[in-house]
Amino acid sequence: MMYMCLGDQNFGVGENDRRYLGDVIMINPEGEDLAEGEAVPVCHMTGGHDVSCDDEDEDTYAVPSDIPFVENKGDENEVISAVRENDCLLLQQLAQKNVDFNSLCHCQWVPCTIRVQRGDFSRQLQMTGYAAIHVAVIHASIKTIKCLLTGGADINLRDSNRRSPLQLAAAVDRLKVVRLLIDKGDCDNTFLMAVFLLLTFHYEDLVRTLVESGADVNLPDIKGTTPLSFAVGHMYPSSNFGTDLTIIRILLDAGCDVDKSNPAGASALMLAAGLKLVPVIHMLLSAGANINKMDNAGHNAFHTAVAGQRNLSAMQTLMWNGAATHTSNKKGETPLDKALQFGSISILRLLLSADAAPHRHDIMTAPRIVQLRNYLPEFDAWLRQEMHEPRSLRRICHVSDMAVISSVFRSGLFKDRVAIVTGGGTGIGQAIALELLYLGCNVTIASRKVDRLEKAAKDMNSRLAKHLNAPLPKLNTFLNATFVQKKRNTVEVHGRLDFLVNNAGGQFLSPAANITLKGWSAVIDTNLTGTFLCCREAYTQYMKENGGTIINIIADMFKGFPLMSHTGAARAGVDNLTKSLAIEWADSGVRVNAVAPGSSIYSDTAAANYGSDDIFSFIKSRVPAKRYGTVEEISAAVCFLLSPAAAFISGETVFVDGGGKLYQNMLDIPDHQRSKAYTWENDVKEQESSGNCGPQSKL
Numbered sequence: 278m279m280y281m282c283l284g285d286q287n288f289g290v291g292e293n294d295r296r297y298l299g300d301v302i303m304i305n306p307e308g309e310d311l312a313e314g315e316a317v318p319v320c321h322m323t324g325g326h327d328v329s330c331d332d333e334d335e336d337t338y339a340v341p342s343d344i345p346f347v348e349n350k351g352d353e354n355e356v357i358s359a360v361r362e363n364d365c366l367l368l369q370q371l372a373q374k375n376v377d378f379n380s381l382c383h384c385q386w387v388p389c390t391i392r393v394q395r396g397d398f399s400r401q402l403q404m405t406g407y408a409a410i411h412v413a414v415i416h417a418s419i420k421t422i423k424c425l426l427t428g429g430a431d432i433n434l435r436d437s438n439r440r441s442p443l444q445l446a447a448a449v450d451r452l453k454v455v456r457l458l459i460d461k462g463d464c465d466n467t468f469l470m471a472v473f474l475l476l477t478f479h480y481e482d483l484v485r486t487l488v489e490s491g492a493d494v495n496l497p498d499i500k501g502t503t504p505l506s507f508a509v510g511h512m513y514p515s516s517n518f519g520t521d522l523t524i525i526r527i528l529l530d531a532g533c534d535v536d537k538s539n540p541a542g543a544s545a546l547m548l549a550a551g552l553k554l555v556p557v558i559h560m561l562l563s564a565g566a567n568i569n570k571m572d573n574a575g576h577n578a579f580h581t582a583v584a585g586q587r588n589l590s591a592m593q594t595l596m597w598n599g600a601a602t603h604t605s606n607k608k609g610e611t612p613l614d615k616a617l618q619f620g621s622i623s624i625l626r627l628l629l630s631a632d633a634a635p636h637r638h639d640i641m642t643a644p645r646i647v648q649l650r651n652y653l654p655e656f657d658a659w660l661r662q663e664m665h666e667p668r669s670l671r672r673i674c675h676v677s678d679m680a681v682i683s684s685v686f687r688s689g690l691f692k693d694r695v696a697i698v699t700g701g702g703t704g705i706g707q708a709i710a711l712e713l714l715y716l717g718c719n720v721t722i723a724s725r726k727v728d729r730l731e732k733a734a735k736d737m738n739s740r741l742a743k744h745l746n747a748p749l750p751k752l753n754t755f756l757n758a759t760f761v762q763k764k765r766n767t768v769e770v771h772g773r774l775d776f777l778v779n780n781a782g783g784q785f786l787s788p789a790a791n792i793t794l795k796g797w798s799a800v801i802d803t804n805l806t807g808t809f810l811c812c813r814e815a816y817t818q819y820m821k822e823n824g825g826t827i828i829n830i831i832a833d834m835f836k837g838f839p840l841m842s843h844t845g846a847a848r849a850g851v852d853n854l855t856k857s858l859a860i861e862w863a864d865s866g867v868r869v870n871a872v873a874p875g876s877s878i879y880s881d882t883a884a885a886n887y888g889s890d891d892i893f894s895f896i897k898s899r900v901p902a903k904r905y906g907t908v909e910e911i912s913a914a915v916c917f918l919l920s921p922a923a924a925f926i927s928g929e930t931v932f933v934d935g936g937g938k939l940y941q942n943m944l945d946i947p948d949h950q951r952s953k954a955y956t957w958e959n960d961v962k963e964q965e966s967s968g969n970c971g972p973q974s975k976l
């Protein structure tokens with residue numbers, strides 16, 4: 278059986294290589310790639326439209342006027358001549374005489390150059406060694422093609438450049454011919470072809486139809502390339518990327534094997550990693566791709582991401598999802614070795630500052646690195662520090678590791694006051710609870726995990742006992758059932774509630790498109806609804822009559838919160854809630870403020886939530902202060918806002934972020950061409966093409 282080899286030698290993975298389809302060459306509009314002296318008329322057409330048979334009537338003999346013959350250097354056979362003339366009668370006669378419809382003619386033929394308004398590329402199609410079917414699919418009417426097929430033309434016949442009729446029809450955008458050839462059902466590996474068509478011409482419906490009619494979505498081509506690997510391997514972020522993602526979604530939904538490898542052992546994830554296709558990486562991982570699968574040479578996806586260089590976002594995505602970053606390939610090379618070979622500062626920084634590579638002595642002396650160190654003193658200084666004191670040793674202490682407790686505020690500042698700190702058993706919340714206790718406040722910490730709370734309380738009490746030269750305030754724990762109970766308990770025990778710190782919260786990392794309703798609701802409930810309920814109960818049950826101060830811990834989501842859109846939306850809600858409550862409850866003597874920690878407040882529990890601390894080290898590089906924030910720095914801001922020194926501050930959000938809100942976003946946007954400029958010229962064109970020419974409001 279013959280296969281349609283879409284993964285032919287001309288399909289490389291480089292950006293330029295992807296512009297090749299067999300030897301149908303994409304040329305730029307200036308025609309730079311045309312051979313000298315070649316007079317090739319350019320005909321314009323809109324991308325994706327069939328130029329041959331706008332008329333549905335198959336009997337039409339109209340030759341598509343905008344695909345002219347240009348050159349026919351040499352003799353063609355009589356079948357081809359009949360095709361050129363759309364002479365079905367003659368074709369029938371030739372068939373009756375048993376003339377061979379499949380003989381190849383070795384003339385040179387340049388059928389056309391077509392400028393496709395999809396990107397800025399034209400295509401030139403050159404033919405040698407073609408048969409009547411090849412001429413027909415480019416040039417002739419549907420009826421002529423049918424006559425040919427009836428007369429014995431081979432629907433799969435390759436021209437001397439190994440292009441099938443289907444491939445050629447696709448190359449000149451003859452959608453109806455493509456459909457005819459596929460409908461005939463004789464095409465080899467039709468499904469892979471359809472995937473190709475979707476990628477190249479966005480004929481999404483073809484792929485869907487084939488999936489629905491039971492096409493084998495795992496069928497590899499002759500080289501072992503599966504439709505999924507084919508699709509991933511031929512995407513590139515700068516063009517039609519959103520549409521291209523559709524194919525991955527269709528294939529995954531159709532149940533294709535996400536880990537199926539090609540004969541070299543490479544999986545779709547490895548390809549996506551090598552091509553910096555971060556959204557595809559997310560899609561494949563969500564579909565269960567094995568992140569550490571290795572190819573025959575011992576490379577995993579992280580290796581291919583490193584090999585792709587300038588591919589930091591793909592590397593980060595893989596790191597955050599638990600990729601093995603230290604493993605060697607079969608030649609014994611690790612990703613770090615590659616970074617040293619490339620002399621890539623950014624990869625080296627990423628690997629070392631995320632502890633994703635061992636700090637080996639040969640790093641300083643690798644030849645490319647020595648060159649860079651000589652040339653870039655700042656890099657040299659950074660590397661020396663990194664090698665002298667690896668980040669793992671420099672890591673900010675988690676609050677529970679802190680040997681001492683202190684505060685910049687005067688002792689006894691909050692004596693006999695009563696506070697609830699939600700999420701007070703870990704990280705930021707624990708630091709706040711400890712500082713309040715240290716300043717004389719009675720504190721109830723609340724969260725979901727009773728064991729953790731009790732262990733934290735025991736630990737906090739023993740540390741306070743060592744460092745507080747005053748009677749210990751009361752520290753209670755409260756399992757997070759409902760706030761109503763929590764607050765009653767606090768009031769019963771202490772008879773009052775002065776401060777509420779809504780610190781409990783959190784989220785998971787996920788592209789918005791992958792967040793399920795359940796996941797979305799879990800994050801909104803935890804962060805927004807939970808905070809609202811706590812505020813409402815504190816107010817109605819105590820503060821309305823007695824006054825009080827509320828602090829809501831939110832996050833630095835003011836530039837949007839890509840990959841954490843759910844929490845961004847929830848925290849923006851709390852930011853606004855803070856303002857509303859500050860006004861509504863002002864006349865009860867209640868102040869409500871928010872504190873927005875930057876996204877780099879390291880604590881072990883926060884890091885554990887993401888499976889590793891890579892995300893924190895990544896974010897650290899995007900903070901002007903170029904360091905982690907500390908839990909003490911958040912606690913100090915909270916204590917200030919709770920203190921009388923902030924008596925005139927309400928409805929405010931205080932950022933404790935090392936300047937992060939002014940600086941970089943967390944997500945790099947890949948280069949793309951999806952943003953269409955508005956110009957009057959484009960506007961007029963669009964109106965004309967939609968047939969909407971009359972004067973009217975467009976809004």
Ligand SMILES: CCC/C=C/C(=O)SCCNC(=O)CCNC(=O)[C@H](O)C(C)(C)COP(=O)([O-])OP(=O)([O-])OC[C@H]1O[C@@H](n2cnc3c(N)ncnc32)[C@H](O)[C@@H]1OP(=O)([O-])[O-]
Pocket residue numbers: 782783784785786787793795796797799800803832875876877882883884886892893896
């Ligand atoms: C990064 C730098 C900035 C740092 C900021 C910080 O805040 S640091 C502080 C960081 N500290 C924290 O964030 C600590 C607190 N955070 C948490 O407890 C959770 O992240 C929570 C907020 C989702 C609450 O959870 P909960 O107990 O209310 O609910 P649940 O566990 O039962 O899940 C419900 C549904 O959510 C979905 N879903 C959940 N996880 C994932 C995921 N990884 N992937 C995908 N989806 C996920 C899933 O649909 C699940 O349902 P399913 O499919 O399983 O039936």
Ligand SMILES: NC(=O)C1=CN([C@@H]2O[C@H](COP(=O)(O)OP(=O)(O)OC[C@H]3O[C@@H](n4cnc5c(N)ncnc54)[C@H](OP(=O)(O)O)[C@@H]3O)[C@@H](O)[C@H]2O)C=CC1
Pocket residue numbers: 699700701702703704705706723724725726727729730757780781782783784803807830831832833873874875876877878879880882883886
């Ligand atoms: N660390 C950082 O860089 C940043 C943190 N923040 C926010 O600061 C707050 C503290 O974070 P941090 O200390 O770093 O991280 P932690 O993961 O250590 O703290 C989250 C705390 O919230 C508690 N919690 C989570 N969900 C609930 C719930 N539904 N009901 C009651 N308690 C809950 C957890 O306890 P348990 O699991 O026992 O329920 C835990 O004590 C969070 O709101 C966080 O989102 C904001 C920006 C940046």
